[in-house]
Amino acid sequence: MSASIIIFYILAAVVLGGAILAVTSPKIFRAAIYLLFSLIGIAGLYFWLNYEFIAAVQVVVYVGGIVVLIIFSIFLTAGSGGDMRDPLKVRALFAGLATLTGYCLTYYVIQRTEFVVGTQPSIGSNVNAIGAQMLSTTEHGYLLPFEVVSMLLLAAMIGCIVIAIKTRTAK
């Protein structure tokens, strides 16, 4: 059992343990911190796969952006101290049953499928190749989705400002 396998299992345990605590913790602020650990573990999985660029993006956008945004919104709305209301017992039971069934089905399909593993050398962490292909207009270029995502981000930014702004004229 080599060190790399042990590191994979540690990372998987961090990801799944953080996720379970994030969806079951009764205190909302602690749930956000557990989510942070889970996301850092996922970045570690990307590092484990030698996709350093994606891991860096994961850390910058999720850990540095989205979790901080969630923590700010917790402070602005719910407060961080008290317990949340417990989930309804019957709803928790049926949600657990549904997710367990779905997991077993997916596990069965994954175990049955034969994957044809590629043998070419990996180029996943080559940032030059990522940049060249993302901005190319040839057959396998991603310039159009790139521009569409930039328009989407602009629209989301304007939408956020319009939704969250305090109107002084009302009332």
Added chain:
Amino acid sequence: MKDIGLTHFLIVSTMLFFIGVYGFLTRRNMITMLMSVELILNACNINFIAFNKYLFPDKLDGTFFTLFNIAIAAAEAAVAIAIIINLYRMRKSIDAEDADMMRS
């Protein structure tokens, strides 16, 4: 102990996905529901990267899908939090059951 393969990653991401689904179905607070959605999106990203790494290591398409996914998830989280804060101003609550203005 055999080597870590694609199946290991698929099982981890499946577990993460269904943990997120469980949280989305049972939580009553909108911010925690948003956190569950983030877990679901991350499970999807792990799948893209693992398939790219193990099945097509000489291509970059999984990387691009993951990058666009992360960008869209950031936009989605920002809009959702703006809506939640606006709802809190109107109702002084962020429970999903209190957001019933469009009913009846």
